[in-house]
Amino acid sequence: MILIGENIHIISKVVSEAVRNRDAAPLQLLAREQSLAGADYLDLNLGPARKDPEEVGAWLVNTVQEVADLPISLDTMNPLAMEAGLKICKKRPLLNSASGKSESKSNMMPLAVKYRTQVIISVITDQGCPPDVDSRVESIMDTVAYANELGISNEDIWVDPIILPVSADQKQVREALEFIKILPDLLPGVKSVVGLSNVSNGTPPHLRGILNRTYMAMLEKNGLYSAIADVLDPELVELNHGGQEAIRKLIYKVMDGEPIDAAGLPERERNYVKTARVLMGEALYSHAWLES
Amino acid sequence: MEYKAPLETYTGRVKEVTLGKGADALKIGGGNILPLHYFEGSVVNRPVVALEVNDNGAAGWAEWVVEPYKDVVSDPVKWARKCLSLGADLICLHLDSTDPQGSNRSAMEAAAMVKKVRSEVDVPLIVYGSGDDKKDVEVLTAVAEACKGENLLLGPAVKENYEAIARAVAENGHCIIAQTPIDLNLEKELNVKLLKQLPPERIVIDPLSSALGYGMEYSFTIMERTRQIGVVFGDVAMQMPIIADLGAECWKTNQARADREQGMHWESITAMSLLLAGADLLVVRHPDNCRLLKEAIEGKI
Numbered sequence: 001m002i003l004i005g006e007n008i009h010i011i012s013k014v015v016s017e018a019v020r021n022r023d024a025a026p027l028q029l030l031a032r033e034q035s036l037a038g039a040d041y042l043d044l045n046l047g048p049a050r051k052d053p054e055e056v057g058a059w060l061v062n063t064v065q066e067v068a069d070l071p072i073s074l075d076t077m078n079p080l081a082m083e084a085g086l087k088i089c090k091k092r093p094l095l096n097s098a099s100g101k102s103e104s105k106s107n108m109m110p111l112a113v114k115y116r117t118q119v120i121i122s123v124i125t126d127q128g129c130p131p132d133v134d135s136r137v138e139s140i141m142d143t144v145a146y147a148n149e150l151g152i153s154n155e156d157i158w159v160d161p162i163i164l165p166v167s168a169d170q171k172q173v174r175e176a177l178e179f180i181k182i183l184p185d186l187l188p189g190v191k192s193v194v195g196l197s198n199v200s201n202g203t204p205p206h207l208r209g210i211l212n213r214t215y216m217a218m219l220e221k222n223g224l225y226s227a228i229a230d231v232l233d234p235e236l237v238e239l240n241h242g243g244q245e246a247i248r249k250l251i252y253k254v255m256d257g258e259p260i261d262a263a264g265l266p267e268r269e270r271n272y273v274k275t276a277r278v279l280m281g282e283a284l285y286s287h288a289w290l291e292s
Numbered sequence: 293m294e295y296k297a298p299l300e301t302y303t304g305r306v307k308e309v310t311l312g313k314g315a316d317a318l319k320i321g322g323g324n325i326l327p328l329h330y331f332e333g334s335v336v337n338r339p340v341v342a343l344e345v346n347d348n349g350a351a352g353w354a355e356w357v358v359e360p361y362k363d364v365v366s367d368p369v370k371w372a373r374k375c376l377s378l379g380a381d382l383i384c385l386h387l388d389s390t391d392p393q394g395s396n397r398s399a400m401e402a403a404a405m406v407k408k409v410r411s412e413v414d415v416p417l418i419v420y421g422s423g424d425d426k427k428d429v430e431v432l433t434a435v436a437e438a439c440k441g442e443n444l445l446l447g448p449a450v451k452e453n454y455e456a457i458a459r460a461v462a463e464n465g466h467c468i469i470a471q472t473p474i475d476l477n478l479e480k481e482l483n484v485k486l487l488k489q490l491p492p493e494r495i496v497i498d499p500l501s502s503a504l505g506y507g508m509e510y511s512f513t514i515m516e517r518t519r520q521i522g523v524v525f526g527d528v529a530m531q532m533p534i535i536a537d538l539g540a541e542c543w544k545t546n547q548a549r550a551d552r553e554q555g556m557h558w559e560s561i562t563a564m565s566l567l568l569a570g571a572d573l574l575v576v577r578h579p580d581n582c583r584l585l586k587e588a589i590e591g592k593i
Contacts, residue, residue: 286479287477288480288484291484
């Protein structure tokens with residue numbers, strides 16, 4: 001699975017300060033660390049980039065390209081910052097992201113055409129995030145058809161089902177999983193991508209990793225192509241590169257509904273089984289899910 | 293052809309919690325059915341109704357809900373006896389006078405008063421602190437010690453103070469009220485933590501009972517889902533009985549204070565709804581509503 005490093009994100013204090021002060025060092029360090037850790041793309045999240053969008057978009061892309069040889073996933077809702085960044089990407093970038101919102105259709109999608117980028121298209125519409133598999137399907141069919149008309153081919157589209165936190169809306173975790181499974185039949189040729197860490201948003205920080213890793217393995221089993229993820233989690237990268245076979249098998253067993261004697265497992269394995277059961281919606285989530 | 297009713301059976305069962313001791317003991321929970329689905333399984337214990345006694349002398353209560361108690365509100369023992377004569381299954385003693393924001397009565401005084409009530413009335417007691425999470429540790433610990441072995445139902449234990457309260461409850465032989473702010477995930481988390489200190493037969497869930505028009509539907513949903521997750525899906529951390537302490541919430545609304553008849557409906561409709569949602573133990577203020585609920589529970593209306 002393709003991993004897109006998520007750690008250059010404006011929500012991080014280090015990143016927002018570095019961007020504000022145009023201080024390249026902390027950002028270049030993060031870029032290098034993520035490259036070494038095994039990222040395939042680097043996500044650069046600028047948020048709304050209200051101030052000097054064009055200048056900041058170009059500056060950030062240049063700063064990162066000076067030290068990292070990876071393609072960039074440029075992540076901002078500001079079309080000016082997006083265009084300024086895309087214009088100077090050395091490798092073919094990923095526009096992150098467009099959606100079915102009318103604003104996105106008119107401002108973002110044309111940039112993907114103009115700069116011949118690959119583009120993430122999410123299931124979001126003017127009505128918000130669709131609540132179940134069927135409405136996600138309806139939304140993405142419409143939006144991809146629109147993109148096709150603009151001249152963007154399925155091969156350049158990375159579909160994002162929108163991952164919601166298990167702590168906020170447990171049912172959505174399963175819906176996104178189902179959606180990924182049926183996506184290739186709906187839209188042959190498209191790729192898929194998720195913002196993986198969102199599944200653990202709101203969960204106590206020390207417990208986020210196991211949720212992210214377990215959900216990644218589950219999504220991968222259902223055919224996920226790529227994830228924007230915490231590549232600085234070595235266990236996550238190892239799992240993605242085919243390691244942790246025993247853990248992976250246990251997670252798959254939970255997904256397939258096979259019986260597991262969880263009590264007889266070592267603690268680490270048992271925790272993955274508990275996590276997979278929560279993500280499958282078999283057990284009600286609470287922050288103490290590993291303790292029950 | 294003989295008609296056979298399509299009945300559901302469930303794998304989970306609500307834990308049976310015993311309140312009080314000896315001949316006065318009262319049991320709640322224990323069923324393997326959804327609320328009031330007596331036709332689907334065994335009726336172990338029907339829901340019970342408590343009337344509230346407040347050690348603040350009914351300060352701030354609307355006159356029509358004070359009226360049945362008007363001669364006894366200054367004396368919790370007499371008030372409790374009055375409640376029993378008016379049909380309450382048990383008494384819920386609210387220690388609002390201990391609130392540091394109010395009269396800030398000491399833990400010792402409150403404990404002595406609870407002990408007196410306990411010795412004078414022959415039904416189990418529910419005791420709620422003022423809801424100040426720091427002061428409640430002091431107050432409920434003192435009550436637990438003063439009434440050692442009496443098997444009171446003590447609370448609220450919340451995220452911030454559950455460890456200390458659960459310790460006092462465990463050491464002195466009582467049951468605990470696990471209170472969370474209308475949130476299923478937080479409710480489960482607190483239950484999981486409490487289960488490390490107490491067996492499930494000593495825990496009662498309080499998901500907070502909002503009044504009609506003030507979020508009652510949220511409380512309804514949480515109670516309904518708690519029961520489904522415990523009974524239908526067999527989640528052992530969600531199989532404790534539920535308490536709906538709704539009197540105070542209903543009688544503080546403008547609607548209930550504006551007019552007697554409206555106030556009576558406000559409390560009865562909230563209570564009846566939460567009974568349907570899955571409450572095993574309801575706390576109301578007006579004796580007419582207590583009677584109404586008991587008739588509904590016994591299937592007379």
